[in-house]
Amino acid sequence: MKKESKFIKVKCEDCENEQVIFSKVSNNVECNICGRTLAVPTGGIADIKTKVVKRVDE
Numbered sequence: 509m510k511k512e513s514k515f516i517k518v519k520c521e522d523c524e525n526e527q528v529i530f531s532k533v534s535n536n537v538e539c540n541i542c543g544r545t546l547a548v549p550t551g552g553i554a555d556i557k558t559k560v561v562k563r564v565d566e
């Protein structure tokens with residue numbers, strides 16, 4: 509059983525937009541509003557580059 513959250517809610521540090529992103533990404537995740545990079549892939553697990561609001565567990 510993995511304890512990792514599958515989704516993480518993050519808040520853009522530039523425009524304060526909140527969005528939920530997958531904890532494992534294969535491409536850079538950008539803010540939907542301003543395009544700031546929010547997460548980058550690091551071998552599967554996203555390296556979050558902004559504030560994490562909370563983990564969204566299923």
Ligand SMILES: [Zn+2]
Pocket residue numbers: 520521522523524525539540541542543544
């Ligand atoms: Zn933004």
